[in-house]
Amino acid sequence: MNALTLPPYLCEGDKVVIVSPSGKIDQSFIIGARKRLESWGLKVALAKHAGSSSGRYAGTIKQRLADLQAAMNDKEVKAIFCSRGGYGVVHLIDKLDFTLFAQHPKWLIGFSDITALHNLIQKRGFASLHAPMGRHLTVEAADDPCCGYLRDILFGNLPTYSCEKQKLNRIGTARGILRGGNLAVFYGLRGTPYDLPAEGTILFIEDVSERPHAIERMIYNLKLGGVLDRLSGLIIGQFTEYEEDLSLGKELYAALADLLKEYDYPICFNFPVGHVTNNLPLICGAEVELTVTKKSVDLSFIC
Template sequence: MLEERCKQKNTSNSNFQFPPFLQAGDKVAIVSPSGKIDTQFVEGAKQRLESWGLKVITGKHVCDSSGLYAGTIKHRLKDLQRAMDHLEVKAIFCSRGGYGAVHLIDKLDFTAFRKHPKWLIGYSDVTTLHNLFQKNGYASLHSPMAYHLTMESEDDPCIMYLKDILSGNPPTYTCEKHELNKQGHAQGVLRGGNMSVICGLRGTPYDIAAEGTVLFIEDVNEEPQAIERMMYNLKLGGVLEKLSGLIIGQFTKYEEDGSLGKDLYAALADLVKEYNYPVCFNFPVGHVTHNLPLINGARVEFTVGEKEVELKFNLNR
């Protein structure tokens, strides 16, 4: 018990463990911890992963349905726990986001996982699980999911980046400048994901540590006032002042209704203008086709320059 408590205490620092990278012939699992999904998307993802030389197993309840969820809490929990415990599985692909991972967060056991760690892959509602994995000291992958492996073409750049990262070859990302960017250079640990999920876990044991963090945020179907309110939560809660850098990604499926007196990015820029660290806007992460895979828990170099933004992963632990 003492050893387990010590492990729990150590998870707020930046020494995240990387699961082994994948090789041909490795096993991966597809599970559905959140929303329900049609069988065709799971089968399509399985075919894509097999084309990469991987062996795929699927959760028993991966295509179950219980309301909007992929089965009952018990069934979703059982599938994810089995994948985490599996001796040979090297990566866990979430089938899709939606809602429901919060039902599982305090019920998962990392005892077997610690002996055989594996990559967790997904975004959106899967941010809940990314926070859980960080609490337990493990890096994970905020990236396109099984659904996208079916929907996107074989040469889709984000799917190819995902494949490269899983093989141990992370790319260096560059993207265009934005007029609201704050120039600068920072080093830190990359953490983040869906803003609503992050704020929903504020004040819990699964909150993100702010000190030394390069934070990335994105969201979908949230009105400008709701997004600004969540940003104020981070500001008034002392999170923003402790960051090393801030990556503001894609906020989609909302209307600029004039409620803020300015557009959303401009409102967020006002909230962070007092800080000295670099900030970039319109980074390609979120509920969009061009959704760059990001390693939660990786040390990064983040540079916001006059002409472009660069994000470089440092895997030398």
């Protein structure tokens, strides 16, 4: 079990770029994100089509691909901030060239549909950051904890997270490589070259606007496909913006706990990651230690 290569941490004055590889975004969030990043002492560039629009997307496939590839190729760029998620990244992942990126690795930051890029980058051997994007950087206060954690990680100060207990948690301690993200996106890449290895993985999952039976179906896919058997730990994050219709006969977390009861590794529920304000930045590809006790859940980065 080896952690993936972490891109170099940032210093004041470093160049970063904001790109929009998937859904189109309100210009105000691009402006707000740039101001926030500049307040951290960073030199911020905007990709040519960051604010473009083509249907539901931030530009055509050709435009979005060109922006992301240019950011990956630029040896002066130290981090690539995705402005938002929204369906569309899948158009790009088989078209990107990593030749220059491998020579000058950089942090890729985002979540939701950006999970597909995280999978791709990890397949290439590099870590990336599942973290808040443009809207969060714009609307949250200057002392917002998640923005603070994101800044700290980028500048090399790795946090340890301690979260509240949940009655369904499975107690235990495990070390592994942290991987995961949006469940539907992760599920959509199963069986492709962009799927992630289960062995030695501490998997984290979250989703938005998915009905409980659809979430259960995706977890059953992981179970029947042997993924759950090979994990070292499981972090169940936030599932939001759905109606709790009790179609599973009980609340979602309780239904998932029943499905997962045969596994003996640590499992925690209600971890603060997902489409919520308290969306803790997580380093995909880093070695971590997950400790679940009767009193708390602790996650520490070992890299």
